[in-house]
Amino acid sequence: MTQVRKAIIPVAGFGTRLLPISKAIPKEMVPVVDRPLIQHVVEEALAAGINEIILVTRSGKSAIEDHFDAHAELEDSLASKGKDALLETLSAIAPPRLKITSVRQPNAQGLGHAVFCAAHLLGEGEPFAVILPDVLVKPQAGSDKCDLGDMVTRWDASSAAQIMVEAVPEEEVHRYGIVDCGGSEPRAGESADMRGVVEKPKPEEAPSRLSVIGRYVLSYRVMELLSDQPPGAGNEIQLTDAIDRLMQEGKPVQAFRMNGRTFDCGNIEGWLQANTLLAREAGYEV
Template identity: 85%
Template structure:
């Protein structure tokens, strides 16, 4: 049975919701407490047993790759000054088991297109994760459950695609992709019947919103190869997932146990910094 070892992280977006912060700095490099957003996400992948990261990037985003690269001059300077704690912190950014590969998305044609840009870096029939870096997923206070890791375990035991969801208030469902399924308990999965993008509250099949974590089979790449544009005239990942279900393949909604912070907009980014900094012991 093929294990999930690779995660595709699309980082080619302009980050318009974070302007002007993201005008010259990739939004993925904006700090959340003591490290950039992208590092939080890569650490999440490592905690889930995923050690091969594929960044789908574009021109002007090289700072993300540089962050995970060695900086010999800096390391030598810290070593000479005996700053061992800082050296250890740098070494933890990219542990030996982590590999980072980048591929360019020349044109912004939607999430499905971004994911497909990495197809050639996967072996035939190799499952993979997709992680959207705008959203941080953190355990509850005092907990250590890795929701993405639990999704990987569910894939290994069932071979069913997994899509992470969380419950949102009924009057906010119009803002999200909402799955149609029987509501699972936290930490469990339920078979999906479909997904509706931004439904009216009275027409929503549930209150479970998709939050940017997927574990998918290689078959998705084959479907994305000829996926026609959908909403916004873009190639949508959810459209390919719908086609997968139409083929009779099982797709499950995994209900997360942790917390989410939407760092793609200023309010959510500030909330993440305030909450996580206090939990880390900073006096703010």
């Protein structure tokens, strides 16, 4: 069975929830403690054993690609001054095993469309991960457990698509996509078969309290379905609609319940929370 080695990261959004910070700076380059958000996300992929990153981008986002590129002048300057620690910090941004490719999304037509823009960069039948960079997923304090890595392991063992979920308070389910596992909720670090996803249900109508996080491990069949996926909610091509069709075909899709923590860095409150908490855990005084 083909292993998961590629992750698609859509970075073409405008970042309106972070305005005015994101007016001239890509939201993915906004710092979380000591590195930009996109670096945290790429490090998560590497920790999961995924070393090929496909950025789905647009004009005005070149700073993301530049961040992972070599900077010979800066590196020569640091070397001449004997600043070896800083040189090592730069080298860690893009280790030799990391491969980054970019593809443009010509116009915003939804997450499903963004993912499909990378279809030609996958091999026939190749599985892939999708990582939404707005949400930062971190292990619990004192742990190095990688939830995305566990999802990849479960894919390897079962060939079932994996959708990361976490429990939210009942009064907040109307804000999220909520998975339906037929009443069988997985424990943390485990998966359960899904029947569907309900977008922003009323609390009394929600099939569970498990919300979709923004981490997916999917079969190549999803790309084939996206090739003719009609527009859905918001008149956009939705990834969840293609996943629903996958389930309708009888293909297994599972909800993976995360062990770690999430920070919604797509809004000011979540971004501030991530910076404050993670900075303290890293030993900074805040």
